[in-house]
Amino acid sequence: MMHMAYVVAAYAISAFAIGGLAAWILLDQKAQKRALRELEERGVRRRSARTEAAG
Amino acid sequence: MRLAAEALSGERGGEVIFSDTSFAVASGEALLVKGPNGAGKTTLLRILAGLLRPAAGRLALTGGGEQWPDIRAACHYLGHFNAMKTALTVEENLVFWQRFLGQAQTTVSEALETVGLEDIGYLPFGYLSTGQRRRAAIARLLVSHRPVWLLDEPTAGLDRASEGRFAELMRGHLREGGMIVAATHLPLGLEGARELAMGARRDGHDAPIRSTP
Amino acid sequence: MLALYVREVRLGIRAGSGALTGVLFFLAVVAVIPFGVGPDLNLLARIGPAILWIGALLASLLGLERLFQADREDGSLDLMLIADGRHMLALTVFVKCLAHWTANVLPLVAVAPLLGLFMNMPPAGLAAATLTLLVGTPAITFIGAVGAALVVALPRGGLLVSVLILPLSIPVLIFGVAASRGAVAEPDPFLPAFLILLALTLFFAVIGPAAAALALRNAD
Amino acid sequence: MSETANLTARLTALANPTRFLALAGSLLPWLGGAAVLVLVVGLGMAFAAPEDYQQGITVRIMYIHVPFAWLAMFCYTLMAASALGTLVWRHPLADVALKAAAPIGAVFTALALVTGSIWGKPMWGTWWVWDARLTSVFVLFLMYLGIIALTRALDDQSRAARAAAILTLVGFINIPIIKFSVDWWNTLHQPASVFRLDGPTIHPSLLWPLLISAVGFTLLFLALHLMAMRAEIWRRRVSAMRRMSARAAEGKLAEGRAS
Numbered sequence: 246m247m248h249m250a251y252v253v254a255a256y257a258i259s260a261f262a263i264g265g266l267a268a269w270i271l272l273d274q275k276a277q278k279r280a281l282r283e284l285e286e287r288g289v290r291r292r293s294a295r296t297e298a299a300g
Numbered sequence: 301m302r303l304a305a306e307a308l309s310g311e312r313g314g315e316v317i318f319s320d321t322s323f324a325v326a327s328g329e330a331l332l333v334k335g336p337n338g339a340g341k342t343t344l345l346r347i348l349a350g351l352l353r354p355a356a357g358r359l360a361l362t363g364g365g366e367q368w369p370d371i372r373a374a375c376h377y378l379g380h381f382n383a384m385k386t387a388l389t390v391e392e393n394l395v396f397w398q399r400f401l402g403q404a405q406t407t408v409s410e411a412l413e414t415v416g417l418e419d420i421g422y423l424p425f426g427y428l429s430t431g432q433r434r435r436a437a438i439a440r441l442l443v444s445h446r447p448v449w450l451l452d453e454p455t456a457g458l459d460r461a462s463e464g465r466f467a468e469l470m471r472g473h474l475r476e477g478g479m480i481v482a483a484t485h486l487p488l489g490l491e492g493a494r495e496l497a498m499g500a501r502r503d504g505h506d507a508p509i510r511s512t513p
Numbered sequence: 514m515l516a517l518y519v520r521e522v523r524l525g526i527r528a529g530s531g532a533l534t535g536v537l538f539f540l541a542v543v544a545v546i547p548f549g550v551g552p553d554l555n556l557l558a559r560i561g562p563a564i565l566w567i568g569a570l571l572a573s574l575l576g577l578e579r580l581f582q583a584d585r586e587d588g589s590l591d592l593m594l595i596a597d598g599r600h601m602l603a604l605t606v607f608v609k610c611l612a613h614w615t616a617n618v619l620p621l622v623a624v625a626p627l628l629g630l631f632m633n634m635p636p637a638g639l640a641a642a643t644l645t646l647l648v649g650t651p652a653i654t655f656i657g658a659v660g661a662a663l664v665v666a667l668p669r670g671g672l673l674v675s676v677l678i679l680p681l682s683i684p685v686l687i688f689g690v691a692a693s694r695g696a697v698a699e700p701d702p703f704l705p706a707f708l709i710l711l712a713l714t715l716f717f718a719v720i721g722p723a724a725a726a727l728a729l730r731n732a733d
Numbered sequence: 734m735s736e737t738a739n740l741t742a743r744l745t746a747l748a749n750p751t752r753f754l755a756l757a758g759s760l761l762p763w764l765g766g767a768a769v770l771v772l773v774v775g776l777g778m779a780f781a782a783p784e785d786y787q788q789g790i791t792v793r794i795m796y797i798h799v800p801f802a803w804l805a806m807f808c809y810t811l812m813a814a815s816a817l818g819t820l821v822w823r824h825p826l827a828d829v830a831l832k833a834a835a836p837i838g839a840v841f842t843a844l845a846l847v848t849g850s851i852w853g854k855p856m857w858g859t860w861w862v863w864d865a866r867l868t869s870v871f872v873l874f875l876m877y878l879g880i881i882a883l884t885r886a887l888d889d890q891s892r893a894a895r896a897a898a899i900l901t902l903v904g905f906i907n908i909p910i911i912k913f914s915v916d917w918w919n920t921l922h923q924p925a926s927v928f929r930l931d932g933p934t935i936h937p938s939l940l941w942p943l944l945i946s947a948v949g950f951t952l953l954f955l956a957l958h959l960m961a962m963r964a965e966i967w968r969r970r971v972s973a974m975r976r977m978s979a980r981a982a983e984g985k986l987a988e989g990r991a992s
Contacts, residue, residue, distance in 0.1 A: 248790050248791050248855050249790055251791055251794070251851050251852070251854060251855055252790055252791060252793045252794055254851055255794045255797065255847070255848045255852070256794075256797065258844070258847055258848070258851070259797050259801070259844050259847075259848060262840055262843070262844050262847075263840070263844070263953070266836070266837060266840045266957065267957060267960075270957060270960045270961050270964060271960070273961075273964040273968075274960060274963060274964040274967065277964055277967035277968045277970075277971055278967060280967075280971040281967055281971055281974070284971065284974045284975070284978065287419075287978065349591070349595050350594075350595060350597075351591055351594055351595065351733055352733060369598070370598070372595055372597065372598060373598040373599065375595065377591060377592065379588050379591055380588070381586070381588025381591075382587065382588060383587055383588035383589045383591065383592050384587065384589075385520075385524055385587065385589070386587075387524055387527045388520070388523065388524065388527070392520070392523075395516075396516050396517070396519075396520045397592070399516035400516055400517055400592075400596065401592075401596060401599070402599055417982070419978070419982045420978060420979050420982045423975050423978065423979055427975050427976050427979045428979055429979065429980070432979065432982070533878070533881070533882045534882050534886070537875070537878050537879060540875060540878070541875055544871060544872070544875060547863050547868075548918060552862065552863030552864075552919070554859060554862065554863075630850075630860045630861055631861050633859055633860075633861065
């Protein structure tokens, strides 16, 4: 049936978009964590967590 | 190689700022352009770099052969601005200028080490302090080879230690047969450099006060 | 030159949201039209190509004034002028235009089919409009470079660029809309208008950077 | 009195990003697991439910379309609350919450539009009509994109935060006005052939799966939001540490010279 294709398309696009969003957020998390690790390896230390997230 | 200016005069906005200025610089020599604000130091350097046309007089670079036909092709120009993009890292900026300017000389990491920025080459340029930015711009002079350095207040924003390092760099450049024309009112630490005093105008008036652009 | 292209594209993507703002502006302009003319789908389908083209034209003018101004403010432009002997200035301008187009205008072309759906355009019309935008928008960037170079020394040149450029871009608009309409409306042919559009782009690809280089050299 | 003091203390405790990161880290697996579980149940029930006699199989699209539309509004409300938090209480996490929520909200709004138009294609014969409801959601989508552009445009973190907060609040106040004027505009032009989206009333056998999948998607949204907030906090740390590293390099240089 023709209308089945519309349903499948709607679900497929949604799954793709949400999956993409989740993957993007995960990759972003990974990248930031890696950058943090690299900075720490270079010997940079945070003074306090509080002021930085506020800034 | 010899850079000569004969009876040069320059104007900004239709007003003659300096006139009848003559000088010559040979390989291994430095010329310090001195004078009060508004004497036309920046204008003179921009004329030398080919960014402005002289109002009168002649400019020539002789003995450069095919490789350096005129001053514009043979010069590094370090102006008031550092010509770096704040969104790119220091390394990215320097790699770009090296590839754009050609005549690669030292590698980017060597140049950064020379100016003492080797630890922060990975940082975006926007994170740097004024002095660090100036040093990154000085590193640009090193990554590509040019016999003539045109420097406009090169030590602006540098601390004493960095000034000393930069003087050492300039002496090295002169030893290798380079030329330097620097506009400054601070001592650069170049012994034996000739000076060109500007602002002593013939008609007896003071030079017009002009904020540097 | 490849280095320049890479740097400019990287800057366009990394430094702020120029491309996003352009796409948003395009979206907003196209979305506002139906509120003005009413939601009649037949009418919207008829004026769809024209709206897409006008929207893309206005959106692609947005970031143009920064094309040389940013380089002038940080001193890069001086070095590019001095390097004229090594890299012809017109070529430098050409590469900068291409990079600007890639980073800021290509996204507009990419969302054009989606906006065409809002205008109830038929598939053939969508394809034609997107294709004409792809071919025609570089011409706008090349003309825009001239305007951007002329106002490079002015502190608030943004609006002036648009005022200078819009009259010059009328031919591009005419043939762009004519070609995309020709693909749908039966009697009008598609190919002649499309080829003229292509010719306009090639023509401005030569004239624009040359004139912009001349203007930049005399800006100081 | 002690009530407010208690609340303030709790808020301040949450304001410590390190504690928030730890809390979010331990909460996330549960939240994600619950979201997947509820979604499987809800959507499974949805496909087991009978087809609608009028809309046929396309009614299945409603089980994702309605939750997306709900999340589009829920996310904007959450952002408006965060905006208040930024402007009134200057809560350091409120800005992070706003910035992290905007792209997620934009994706769900876009999905609401896409699924709506996929549902509409067989119903109306065209992908898009300028129906009042669709148009309002579209305007909401534009506002999301505007907020995203604003949060990305300013380099200075705190200025960007306040600007985005103000824009979000102005948009929040404006939404009813937009909705009203779009409705008015639409009834003025409404062609008779267009079906109403809210159509026939929903049968209870369809309502339960709808509610359950709405809960599932909301849980999913919260999990994504927490993840994005963590990434944003780390991004700010990286940026702060880079600034420090530039300063540290300066200090080291001076030391090296002195010795």
